[in-house]
Structures are given as structure tokens and as C-alpha cells.
Amino acid sequence: MKLLSYFRGEAFQRGVHPPSCKLTADTKIRRLPFPPKVIVPLSQHIGKPPRPVVKIGQEVVRGQPIARTDDWLSVPHHAPVTGVVEFVGLRPGVRGPWGDSIVIRAHPGATQEDLWGQPQDLSDTTRDALLQAIWDTGMVGLGGAAFPTHAKLTVPKQAKVHTLVVNGCECEPYLTCDHRVMVEQADDLVIGIRYAMRATGAVRAIVGIEDNKPDAAEAIRKAVERHGPAPEGDIHAELVPTKYPQGSEKMLIMALFGVEIPAGGLPVSIGMVVNNVGTLAALGRLLPRGRGLTERVVTITGPGVARPGDYIVPLGTPLRFILDYAGAQAVDARQVILGGPMMGQAAASLDVSITKGISGVLVLRGDEAMRHEDRKIYPCIKCAECVESCPMGLNPSTLGMLAAKREYDLMGEQYFLGECFECGCCSYVCPSNIPLVQQFRVAKQMLREKAVATK
């Protein structure tokens, strides 16, 4: 396989091909019913949490801002349901620690239509006004990182952006939400891309899609034709070879343009901005209507649910409600993963809610988890599988042995631990079943703490 990919000159080096398991690739996006109660954590994104602007007992309308901020690296939140604010305070968060949240009890009789937003014409606004409008939607990267979109689209003064890369790879197994968004919301996506091109000043946009989703590329090409030539520049849909982790922006840029982003650099250093398709499709739908982000498409899938599918889920919907609706009780569901199986996080509690950065809820059955668990952990046999699969070109075998000896400084200084983005390829291929990624996470945390302590 490696030899073959070398001759085809394809994509980035190394990486893995996990079984795709896209169970829901052909089912349409459906709407999840509104839950009786939503929990909106204030910190759903990278950056500071906004401050709540509602009080307990206050009536809110769907789409009404419930938390505002003046900090650039932060976003406002909007009420996902029409109802009454029941509680403002600490609630369990997705990452474990409790965080400030707003709990809203939905009106059972409300139509739950978004009546708050005012249609706005953004056809000839300035770049700053456009960025302000994007900020007001509360948009963050919906691919998983949840970085505020307006900050990502802001080009530093000394830099110039020529290309907007739209990430439609969705390389994680099981997840199909981006795929369905590209197929069903291609028009919104094209509108969103054009806004993003104007905000960044890019003269072309390229949608990178893995070649296991040719229908998505076709849908986008048709939508681009329908919308006619854009004043902003050309929009292309491009197939890239299917390989994990293609969805990482460095890998996608390598696959599309054949350039390596220098270590420690951002895509903007070579004149590019990368955005997720889900983000831009939501932007294309929300911006003209002047609405805020109140719902997102989530893939609810895995062998542990009876009714897998892509659902439009109001933000703040508790996991328990979703799992009941998808039929997780019927089967022996044992592990709930937020995100995909390679990088997703196991949910610690079913009381946490869907936030802006959660693209999938993967439910695994108990018997599968057990099979995973029964495997013995051997010492590293130096088979070099991890070295052959690390997309960042690191040496996970040596790093793992150093981590076992707690040589964290050496890992950071000589073996480039800081370049690791925890894609999970090394742990996935390891025949000795060594939890490499987990060791690296611990090592990175230790190094971070040390850096803070010595500052």
C-alpha cells in the first residue's frame, strides 16, 4: 500500500486506513425533537467564556442572545429553544470539570421557530462589518476544534490570503455529518464560502473532499453552477485520496497543494485559511437571516444505537435525551464517544449536553469494548508500524519508550513531541497495544505545566 501511494504521488506521507464504517452516509439529515430542557455551557469553544445576560425565571425566545462578550477570542451564545431560564450556574461539562451553564426549560406549546433574527443585506459591507456579523452569529469551527470562526477568518495585517481551503474530508470513521451537509446544504455552503472569501480576501476557494464521497463533490459543483460566477473568485470541489488523518489542515494542504506548512506555522503563513464545510454551510444559512447558531448537525451512530443517523440537534440537548431517541437502551451500549473513534472523547456522564464543537456521538457496544480490553499489552517489539504511520513524521516508538521512563524533557527537545497532534495513528496500529497517544498526552501536559511553572 505504501509503495502504491508513493507511485501515485498521492496526498501526504504515512497515515492509516481504518475501516470507514460510515453507516449513515446515505440517510438524510433529520430533525431531533426539542428536548424538555437544554443545558448551554458558557465555555463551548477555545477562548474565554462569554458572560450570561439572562436571569433565572426570564422568558427567552429561540435565537435570542443569552450570553454576550467583548473579548475578541470568544463568541456569544443564543437560546436554542423558546422557554424559561431555569438555572444559571455550575453543571457538568463535556471535558469533565463542571462549568457555568444556562439551563432553559422549553415551552411545551411553543412552535420553536427562530423569530429573533432580522434579515440583513451583506452584499456590500466592509470586511470589518462582515466579520462583526460573523461574530454575532456565535459561530465556531463545527469540525471539532471549536475555534471562533470570526477570529479564524481575520487575516493578520502583515499577511495576505489568496486561497480559502474548505475542509470536507471527514476522515474520522463513522462520522457523516459533513458529508450529508455537503450533499443536502450545498447551496448554503456556496453562500457561506463566498462570505468567507470576502472576509479573508481570498480569490479562490477549494473544497477538499475525500474520494469516498464523490456525491458530495458533485453536489457542490452543481451548486456552484447554479449560483453562477461569483465576484469573489472561483470555487472548486476537489477530491483527495481517502486516508486518515486527511482532515487535519496540514495534511489537507499537503494533499491539495503539496506544500508543507513549516512546523509551528499556521496555514495563513502560506496565504491560506482553512474552514470546515459544516461551519461555512451554517454561516451561509445564518448570515443573511441575521440569526445566531442554535443548532448543528450531529452524527449519532455506532453499533450501540438502534436508529443511527444525522440529526439536526438543538445545542444544549442532553446526551441522555439523544441516546433515548436513537435507541441506545435497546442494545448493550457501553461507551459513548463525543466525536469520532480516532480522536473523540469518551463522555464521562450522560448529563452533559451537545455543544458547538461536537460533530458526532458514537455509541459502542459492551462486547466490542471487551474485545479491545482483553488484548495484552506487550513491550514495544520495535516493529516500526508507528513510525510508518505517523503523519507528522515522528518516532512514536522511541517517544513511547522515553515516556515510560518519564524522560519528558528529552521527548520535547530531541524527538519533537510538540508536533504531535494526537491523531491516534500510532496507537491504532500498535501490535503491542501500547497506549502511545495517552502517554504523549500526559507528557505534553507535564511539559506545559513545567513551562508555566518556570515562566
Added chain:
Amino acid sequence: MTIEIRSAPHIKTPKSVEMIMRHVVWSLLPICAFFIYQYGLSALASLVVVTGSCLITERLFARTGTQSGDIRDYSAVITGILLALSLPPAFPLWMGAVAGFVAIALGKALFGGIGFNVFNPALVGRAFAQAAFPQAIATYSPSFLPGRFTEFVPSSLAWPLMQPADMMLWLKDKQLDALAAATPLAKWKFEGVLAGAEELLSSLSGHMAVGPSPALILVCGIYLAFRRFLDWRIPAAILGSAGLTAWLLFALSPDRFPNPFFMMFSGGLILGAIYMATDMATSPVTPKGMWLYGALIGLLTVIIRYYSGLPEGVMYAILLANAATPLIEKVTQPTPFGKSALARLGQARRGASYPLHPGYISREDAGAVTPRKKFLSQKPKQDERRKPGDQP
């Protein structure tokens, strides 16, 4: 509903240590079968005794709790089979058992078991046998003897701690030329007789004192490399470097040195290159390191074979390269993504779908166009590309 928490990634390949080792054992089985077909009962007994001795030793050390592996991971089976294949088929059984014990005990268990050994255990066992029983290990029996499936070669059944029966006398009884008991390498070294590449490759011509057929080992090795249970770089580097060195010397003085084909297909070079040098724990993990390691083995093999008093040099070459592995790994660490010369110069890899023109950013203002993609479907021809200024 109870939920469990684990660390990502939540899925894993089915490939495990046991699976890798099991596949290597399977791929060795046809080679063993051919070995038994060549040498009969003695070879079978040697394989069974040596492998059994390795397994018993492994079990013994696993019980002490000082090592993490066990006989269930099949790695001791590989050591045993490889050791038996590298010994002469009529090697006295008690010596084989001792060599098997030494292989596992000194070669593997003392270092901490699977994954921790510095030297290939099978070769440690063979090196011990070479030092302890120099006469027995140099005495090969000819292949395809009549009646090989019904009687043992007398040297196999030597009593423990006793000298084995004399092979030459036994061969004379069988009305065979004493020269038949010398390996092709020894024949070349001491008699100046060269065997043809064809008979070497197949090992099928009568009464030759050779190990299992190199052609068969190559086929099994290709299967393993294809399934990615061994790294193809190491055998390629060994055979390439040995062949190149031998060819250079042959070109310099053809009457003094044998041709490179003889060098590559005689002795244990193929077995060593495919099964011994590729032992995962003792070979480098870095791709560049694998090339270096293989090249070192090939070079050392040829030098030992040509200039030393020994006819065979693969074993020492691999053991020396094993010792050099940590150093090789240290100097051949892979370059991380974004730190290569490519990234520093801002150069694009060839064959990308949207090549970035160096002057692209400056051309933006002058109405630049998007270059078309270069791979996958709807590949546009060079002249069909859009010219600047055309309407889409």
C-alpha cells in the same frame, strides 16, 4: 445505563504481536517441509528438538516472572525454527538442545524477554554452537540421500557430551564422495569449486550440502513483506549491498572472487536477510536506519566471507549490525512534518493537484486564475488548461 471511559483512539487494527509471530511461523512451515524433504529424519528431529528446547526454556523463564512474553506469543517458536534451519541438518541433537537453551536464555530472557533483546536470539544460539562445537557445525550431510526417511544420520544420535560419529566414514559406507559433505561456500573457499546459480537457487540438484532453497525462502519472504509482517527495506538493502560489493570485487579480479550471484544465493545469506536480520526487536525502526543497517550487513558478510578463515559470515555480520542498531537509530531519526528541506524552502512536492506557483501571491492582483487539478478523474490535458483571461 452504565458507561465506560477509555482514552482515544477507540478502535484498533486486528494486527497484534501474536498475529505477526503466527504469520512468520506459518511462512516458515513450507521451508521446514522442504528442509525435511531434503534431509529426512535427521532434519525433522533437529527441528523438533531445537524448537522444543527453545519453548521449554522460554516457559521456564516466563515462570520466573522476569520477562513479559510467554510461549503463547510464538516468538520462541520462530527462534527455534530459525536456529534449526541455520544448523546442519545432522547436527547432534543434544548439541541442538543446548544451542536452543542458550539462544533463549542468553539471547533473550536475560535482556528481559520479547522486545528487549539486543541480538537476534537464534543467532546468539548459533554463535554459541559455532564456538562450542566447531567441528560438528562445519559437518554438513549431503541432501537427497537414499533412505533418508527411514534412518538417522549417525551424527544426529550422538550421546550427550560425546563426540558424534564420523561423517566421512559413514559417507564412505554409502559410496559417496567426501566432498559432497562440504557446503558450496566451503567448497569455493577451500577447494575453489563454484556452484551454479541455478542449482543454488533451487537446492534441488542431488547430494548438495545446502540449507533450504533460497528461492523458496524468497517466496515466503515476499508473502511476509506483502502482508507487511516484515519490512522489505532490510532484505533489499542486504541483498543489494552484498551483491554490489561482490560485483565490485568480481569486476576487479574475476579469477580471485566468485561472481555476485554465487555470493547472494549461497550459504545463509537469503535466510539471514529475510528472516534473521528482519527480527523486529533487533533492527532499527527508522526507514533510513533500515537501509543503513541492511547495507552494513551486506558489506560485512562479503568481507568476512572473502577475507576471514571462516567460509560463512552472515551470522557475525547480523550480530554486529544488531549491536550497531541503537546508534543507527540515533543518527537516522525521521524528519518531522514541516521541518524538512521542502518546508524550509517553501517548495511544493511534485504531483500535487494545485501546485503553488512561487509568484502566485504577487500575481493575485493581476487577475490570477486557479490552476486546474492534476490527478484523479477528468484530468485536463496540458493545452486544455484555461488561459489567463478566459471566462469560466
